[in-house]
Amino acid sequence: MKIGIYGYGNLGRGVELGIRQNPDMELFGVFTRRNPETVHTLTGAKVYAADRAADYAGEIDVMIICGGSASDLPEMTPMLARHFNVIDSFDTHARIPEHFANVDEAAFRTGHTALISAGWDPGLFSLARLYMNAVLPDGKDYTFWGRGVSQGHSDAVRRIPGVKDARQYTVPVPEALAQVRAGENPELTTRQKHTRECYVVAEDGADKALIEKQIKEMPNYFADYDTTVTFITEEEMKRDHQGLPHGGQVIRCGNTGADNGHRHVMEFSLKLDSNPEFTASVLIACARAVGRMHGRGIFGCKTLFDLAPADLSPLSGEELRAHLL
Amino acid sequence: MKIGIYGYGNLGRGVELGIRQNPDMELFGVFTRRNPETVHTLTGAKVYAADRAADYAGEIDVMIICGGSASDLPEMTPMLARHFNVIDSFDTHARIPEHFANVDEAAFRTGHTALISAGWDPGLFSLARLYMNAVLPDGKDYTFWGRGVSQGHSDAVRRIPGVKDARQYTVPVPEALAQVRAGENPELTTRQKHTRECYVVAEDGADKALIEKQIKEMPNYFADYDTTVTFITEEEMKRDHQGLPHGGQVIRCGNTGADNGHRHVMEFSLKLDSNPEFTASVLIACARAVGRMHGRGIFGCKTLFDLAPADLSPLSGEELRAHLL
Numbered sequence: 001m002k003i004g005i006y007g008y009g010n011l012g013r014g015v016e017l018g019i020r021q022n023p024d025m026e027l028f029g030v031f032t033r034r035n036p037e038t039v040h041t042l043t044g045a046k047v048y049a050a051d052r053a054a055d056y057a058g059e060i061d062v063m064i065i066c067g068g069s070a071s072d073l074p075e076m077t078p079m080l081a082r083h084f085n086v087i088d089s090f091d092t093h094a095r096i097p098e099h100f101a102n103v104d105e106a107a108f109r110t111g112h113t114a115l116i117s118a119g120w121d122p123g124l125f126s127l128a129r130l131y132m133n134a135v136l137p138d139g140k141d142y143t144f145w146g147r148g149v150s151q152g153h154s155d156a157v158r159r160i161p162g163v164k165d166a167r168q169y170t171v172p173v174p175e176a177l178a179q180v181r182a183g184e185n186p187e188l189t190t191r192q193k194h195t196r197e198c199y200v201v202a203e204d205g206a207d208k209a210l211i212e213k214q215i216k217e218m219p220n221y222f223a224d225y226d227t228t229v230t231f232i233t234e235e236e237m238k239r240d241h242q243g244l245p246h247g248g249q250v251i252r253c254g255n256t257g258a259d260n261g262h263r264h265v266m267e268f269s270l271k272l273d274s275n276p277e278f279t280a281s282v283l284i285a286c287a288r289a290v291g292r293m294h295g296r297g298i299f300g301c302k303t304l305f306d307l308a309p310a311d312l313s314p315l316s317g318e319e320l321r322a323h324l325l
Numbered sequence: 326m327k328i329g330i331y332g333y334g335n336l337g338r339g340v341e342l343g344i345r346q347n348p349d350m351e352l353f354g355v356f357t358r359r360n361p362e363t364v365h366t367l368t369g370a371k372v373y374a375a376d377r378a379a380d381y382a383g384e385i386d387v388m389i390i391c392g393g394s395a396s397d398l399p400e401m402t403p404m405l406a407r408h409f410n411v412i413d414s415f416d417t418h419a420r421i422p423e424h425f426a427n428v429d430e431a432a433f434r435t436g437h438t439a440l441i442s443a444g445w446d447p448g449l450f451s452l453a454r455l456y457m458n459a460v461l462p463d464g465k466d467y468t469f470w471g472r473g474v475s476q477g478h479s480d481a482v483r484r485i486p487g488v489k490d491a492r493q494y495t496v497p498v499p500e501a502l503a504q505v506r507a508g509e510n511p512e513l514t515t516r517q518k519h520t521r522e523c524y525v526v527a528e529d530g531a532d533k534a535l536i537e538k539q540i541k542e543m544p545n546y547f548a549d550y551d552t553t554v555t556f557i558t559e560e561e562m563k564r565d566h567q568g569l570p571h572g573g574q575v576i577r578c579g580n581t582g583a584d585n586g587h588r589h590v591m592e593f594s595l596k597l598d599s600n601p602e603f604t605a606s607v608l609i610a611c612a613r614a615v616g617r618m619h620g621r622g623i624f625g626c627k628t629l630f631d632l633a634p635a636d637l638s639p640l641s642g643e644e645l646r647a648h649l650l
Contacts, residue, residue: 017583021462042583096646117650124456126650127634128593131449133649134610134637135603137346183596256606258342258367262598264606268453269594271508273587278460281581281589285459305635305645309452312459320630321421324458325442325451 139254148246464579
């Protein structure tokens with residue numbers, strides 16, 4: 001199966017590295033909007049100009065689109081679905097129905113197979129929510145994120161005047177997690193579920209008290225949370241905050257029985273050293289399923305909800321039943 | 326969707342109760358090998374003789390077979406798949422390929438849809454192993470069971486002369502769990518993964534030292550484990566050991582990155598007050614998917630690996646994408 005990578009940032013690099021772990025896959029190359037001659041890939045993969053991608057339509061089985069959800073993917077995925085089988089990690093939850101419809105139209109009309117919103121949330125966490133809801137209809141579920149770096153929140157802090165660099169960690173509140181795991185089905189406010197930790201490098205002479213106030217009062221991003229702001233040096237930022245770890249858990253507690261007296265707690269959790277590399281690993285497994293569905297004449301837009309799990313694996317049905325069932 | 330229950334033990338009763346939580350389902354009735362007049366159902370469900378089941382073939386969308394794996398299901402499931410769409414929870418891992426082939430032949434030939442080995446292990450734990458292996462090909466996974474009651478091991482202790490009643494709990498070794506969760510990918514022997522706790526009511530005058538020795542040295546069941554034996558009274562057994570709790574976790578740790586230096590830990594865990602009621606809840610969700618697949622003309626034997634997750638849910642694709650993705 002020949003894979004193309006469209007967009008070469010952290011996620012694209014993760015896909016490039018991850019493909020080496022899957023012997024049934026081959027990397028055709030990377031498509032970039034930059035000048036291809038200026039882009040040097042980690043593994044020596046070939047680099048092509050993004051605006052010439054359609055020229056290679058016959059040579060690529062699945063194109064993994066590694067653009068940003070805010071502005072790139074809403075344009076890119078429908079556009080590329082006219083020429084390729086495609087996968088993206090679109091993660092703006094509120095706009096998924098609209099994105100799905102656009103991609104479905106483009107893919108179906110041209111006989112391609114598309115998968116949107118793959119990754120871990122949306123993605124594996126969505127699957128966990130679906131399986132858990134189907135099995136325990138009488139219950140309640142919770143999603144916690146972190147401890148991990150939120151790129152969006154880090155960017156928001158960096159836009160404050162006087163901030164040179166910043167890193168924001170989302171952290172679940174341990175007491176809330178413990179209550180949920182104990183099956184107490186608590187009502188939790190936004191503030192009770194997560195805290196936010198900001199590590200900030202200030203410009204020389206910046207008003208640190210003002211920066212801290214601006215962060216803590218920023219609507220949508222921080223105002224609804226207990227936020228801590230720690231000023232650090234550039235050296236500390238480089239030494240302690242270069243990684244992109246993340247993770248979290250989906251937990252559902254539900255009841256069964258004659259008097260609903262039996263309680264069951266289901267939990268799916270992730271602890272990731274590298275958010276982009278793990279997301280890339282999910283996209284690669286999904287590429288396998290998309291290629292197989294296309295081979296069966298299943299066209300249009302899908303999500304992980306529509307994929308038979310067996311299609312994600314390189315093993316045959318017999319092997320899966322014998323070794324993993 | 327009309328559901329039949331074939332076999333009315335703990336699991337069948339769990340299905341009977343669980344169907345009430347699913348408004349799109351209706352219980353047709355219970356089929357028993359006992360005299361139907363002697364069986365009183367928990368919810369007033371009708372009772373039919375098992376040997377007349379085929380008479381009701383046109384009135385039942387999916388038959389959930391609630392027999393034992395050791396002797397019942399290898400016969401029952403292929404036999405019933407000739408008349409019904411069927412689901413079972415066959416859990417003898419080593420014999421799954423053979424059972425699959427028998428059920429597939431019977432179901433496919435008669436235009437029925439069958440699903441075997443649904444539940445939590447095999448079942449949801451198998452799914453966790455499959456998703457985790459597909460996403461992190463370079464890694465290692467572990468399955469821990471417990472703390473929970475093993476019926477097979479409890480029965481084995483009960484067969485020892487001088488034993489009046491017994492309950493066996495399988496317990497994961499905390500140190501092993503911690504190592505695995507820390508991503509250390511340890512090599513663990515059987516003894517290092519689980520311990521076994523036996524609670525035994527002895528007959529009056531029985532040789533307790535001999536019973537303890539016979540338990541601890543029993544091949545396959547106990548000899549490879551660190552086993553503790555605690556003698557208790559009949560009253561204590563009734564008071565403290567009437568439930569059938571269980572649970573466990575599947576954990577996979579894998580690496581990604583240029584030098585494989587990033588570690589990711591995925592975990593799926595269950596903590597269940599009632600093993601049979603939770604297993605029943607999985608079977609009911611699967612019945613929905615089997616009914617839908619049959620409606621699409623997909624015949625033969627399937628496992629959870631072959632089911633699109635969306636088919637387990639009563640929600641539409643639009644609802645799932647809007648609320649759970």
